[in-house]
Amino acid sequence: MHWRALLAAAVAVAAPGTLAAQLRFSCSQLVVDRLDPLVNPGQTPSPHLHQIVGGNAFNATMDPDQVDISEAATCTSCQFTEDFSNYWTAVLFFKARNGTYKRVSTIGNGLGYSASNGGQTVYYLSSGKVTAFKPGFRMVVGNPAYRSEADAKKNPALQFTCLASPMTRSGYRYDFPTTTCAGGIMVTVRFPTCWDGKNADSPDHQSHVAYPVNRNCPASHPVRIPEVFYETYWDTRPFNNKNLWPEDGSQPFVWSFGDRTGYGNHGDYIFGWKGDALQRAMDANCQSDLIQDRLNCPTLKSQSIAQANKCAVQRRVREDLDGWLKELPGAGAAMGGMK
Template sequence: MHWTNVLTAAIVPLTGVRAAMLRFSCSQLVVDRLDPLVNPGQVPSPHLHQIVGGNSFNVTMDPNVNDISESSTCTSCQFTEDFSNYWTAVLFFKARNGTYKRVNTIGNGLGYSASNGGQTVYYISNGPVTAFKPGFRMVVGNPAFRTQAQARTNPALQFTCLASPMTRSGYRYDFPTDTCAGGIMVTVRFPTCWDGKNTDSPDHQSHVAYPVNRNCPSTHPIKIPEVFYETYWDTRPFNNKALWPADGSQPFVWSFGDKTGYGNHGDYIFGWKGDALQRAMDANCNSDLIQDRLNCPTLKSQSIVNANKCSIQRKVKEDLDGWLEELPGGGME
């Protein structure tokens, strides 16, 4: 993928250009050791994920046989025509005695605190874009990364130590090294350019690219909406430094065994119904919470309370709530 000038090109609306921005809450659907994109058919998958979106999320999600916009019966997202699935790894706290405790997600403090965890999802455009096609999927980031130099090749994946729910500064590529009064926010931004042909690729990344100097490269000429996750991890219960490692080092680790944070990554499977996403982008919707409803008249929405009701049962039966001797799957640091 191409990474040059990612943040300036993909995030800041261009002056004079009508832009769309859908921002909405997706409550936690399930926390499970499944990954139908990278490890289809494998039960359990190598590491734990937290998943939001449509309830047809499963061990295998073959786009040739499973249209998730048709097979899902509910979504944990506020827009009821969005049955996409969005997922990330899971954060754990490693105590001084060597045991692990899963960190919960909480609703984004920017109006979504009623959410049963999960994450806030954005779809952003700067000018006309082409919505994703049925079967589209992609991954960003690399769980094998362990150095800052590697992480900087994925400049759109970052951490923020929240002083309050409103904190939007102090971005970094690794885990914060001190306590965070409001928890840790993890952001994941996906590429905004598509090759126009493939809805997937063997590495789940090569069919998409980031813009170069605000323009899509010739290899990936089609502009697509920017998909962006904000996940609030509630690290506040672990702010007692008496529980932290004796050397004072930061105590958090991803579910795949990464204690640096550089392996941050995210997965996406498109599942909007019909032309709903294209309609919203064409209408330049700029949605925000308005009395628990979303300001995009062309789309149907539900309250966060109703979104909280959409969940599925874990398929992998293992202890995810107590103090654990090892990470689920035995992920090594």
């Protein structure tokens, strides 16, 4: 089945006959580090570990009043070379029966992007006319303090899929899968699509945006913006030996902030497209697809996955992230406030 058929549910909100943009592209791993310029700006290290993709201007501060990341970055790990945005999530760990932790790696999306050195598949979707983000725009979705399904359903666009193969697009759930997954675990993060039209950010990094109600933006957030949506493939296959799992058979995965339920799933976004590039792509209703290692959106410049793989930054926080660890980096500390 072609990936477009798998994406159909994602764009079902579009009105019949409405033109819709569907940008889909790979962003390779930029760095795995304990930095969070949104919730813990300037703090090195941040309380817990993140995996980051996008432009190499990513750093601990990223004050929009001091730097335009689309100008500061010199490369991007994303295929569209005018996209210097940064996208990040928490990091997944496996907790073995003996109590030690092992970091789970990301892998390229098997639906066209397996050449990527991990990272995420990023989507920008629209259903009709949208207004692209403004310089300095940023947002967060989800809450690492959530530990129940009722909490998680407050953000119904954050889900897990136990992959039987890269083609799996059923069985979505709000918590970690409880069985072994032959193709790994896919985590999806969808951001709100309505904006208040004024603020590039808000104190909780969430209040300036909202999800539509019955497909319509609420009066408090009247401006429709592109839907930022990303999928992360976590390579849990090396941990499918049940002899490593807890003796009671309970699922063994934990987020880097200490959540063993999965309900604390969350994602972060800082806009960094060059000039009007994103608006051009949305206005052109680009339907990007990977064709001979090139992306089908003529108004945008792109690079191969091999080129994107070369963009990386040095880890700022020096700590062991590759061996079997006695505790999570930062001891799994959750962040304060909304996140």
